Amino acid sequence: MDKTNSLRVVQMLQEYIEENLQTAITLKELADYSGYSPWHIGHMFKEVSGKSPYEYIRLRRLTRAALVMRDENKKVIDVALDFVFDSQEGFTRAFTKEFGISPYKYHKQTPPIKLFLPQKVYDTYRAMYYVYQNEERMVKTMKTVFVQIIERPERKCLIKRGIEAAEYFKYCEEVGCDIWNVLTSVKEALYEPIGMWLPENLRDNGSEYVQGVELPLDYNKAIPDGYELIVLPPCTMMVFQGEPYDDEKFAEAIGEIWKHIDKFNPELYGYKWAPADGPRFQLAPMGYRGYIEARPVKKIS
Template sequence: MKQVEIVMAVQTMQEYIDAHIYEEITLKQLSNVAGYSSWHASRIFKDIIGRSPFDYIRALRLSKAALVLRDDEYKIIDVALDYVFDTHEGFTRAFSKEFGLSPKKYSQNTPPIQLFMPERVFDTYREFHKGEMNMSENKVTKTVFVQIIERPARKVLLKRGIKAIGYFAYCEEVGSDVWSMLTSVKEAIYEPIGMWLPKHLITKGTSLYVQGVELPTDYNNAVPEGYDLIDLPPCKLMIFQGEAYNDDDFMDEIGEVWDHIEKFDPTIYGYNWAPEVAPRFQLAPMGYRGYIEARPVVSVN
């Protein structure tokens, strides 16, 4: 059996789980959509994902339930039943084991927690087997939109790497769970971002590239172990946004925007690059909105 066929079968099971997360899901149902026996479907799922189908479903339901408890004022028992837990007690035990605190305590204080946000395994497989980016010589030049925004003084909760200067090296150093922790932060002003830090914000023995989430200056909730909370001053940022693209082509699209930025002259807008003023950052690549990256600038005197 080809590896790509196994990976596709596991992703098919992931997609079935997503579509039926509010319903009972049996191993028989998963094996049917995967096209293998129950034993084989369970084995390849755990081999690829690192969790059994049951553990995966439970962790995903608990993470989705945590977001409901974070953002809405539903009764715990109602959330438990929505996510296919039979009793309040069973949900509380499972939630406490997964996140280290009870759902009641979490809903009252909503500290950052490590959510389970699995990636689609075929998407990951495809990227690691894609090889060098293929940039066609006949590629049509695309539009990159540019605008200036102002960021107020703020804090940023971030996780540092070791030597990473980009996303993939960072994930190798710290793992791929940072984004799910940052996504759980209720007080976030904006969505999580990947950042290239100015020199003065890099502590000795840590990476240029980090991931973080921006927070109000009065943020006083918990700081997870291994994370830092730092202050950022007000700044101006030049935002570059590429055209919408097919999600499969995200590396090509990032390269397209980077090429544009490399050739771009900010003085036509009345600004100079200011890499030491604030972090350069990127939003998570999502095809429907185009690749988005921000570079700090200052007004030309």
């Protein structure tokens, strides 16, 4: 089987697993669903995803269980049984081993933990293939870009710094690509996690590009190893949002917005760029909503 077909099959199984996390799933069931033998599916799944089907299912169940305990007032035993664990004791052992905290303590305190949030393997492959095939391509046409002004209050931000990264791919090389797994777990988040380009006064000898999640000023929970809390000043942000796009064309969508911003004159609307006032930030590229990026501005007196 060629690589592309293997990726398609494994993604099909990822989607099947996601829809059935609260029921028993056997290797034979996955094999029957895919049309391949259990041995072949086990080998293919491990080769493509890096984890055996059993390990993958266990990690997804633990992650979904953690989110339920974070957001709902359910007993640990009920969550354990909902996600097909034989007993509360077995669930507690597995949860504690994976996240370093017991489910009971996590339910009470909900500190940031590293969730297992795998990407869909075939969609990721298509997106990266598109980037490699089109990285030298110039954007020749501009699409509609929606612009709005938002106010960000003074707030804390949980971040993980890189070394000298100025963009996402270098940042992944320096610290890994699973930071979102931790940031997404933070119950008190004011907004969704973001990628940020920090101004000089916030870099503290670290990288320009970081990832983080904004939090209330009174946030005081334990900080995961390698992360830190910084305070972001209140600032005015000009937000640019492009048209929806096919997910594998995210690089082109980002390029279109950057090209638009380069030509944009905020003074026509009574503002000027204010890069020292706060971090420029981007939301996770999602094709259905268009690429979204914000730059700090200040009103012209």
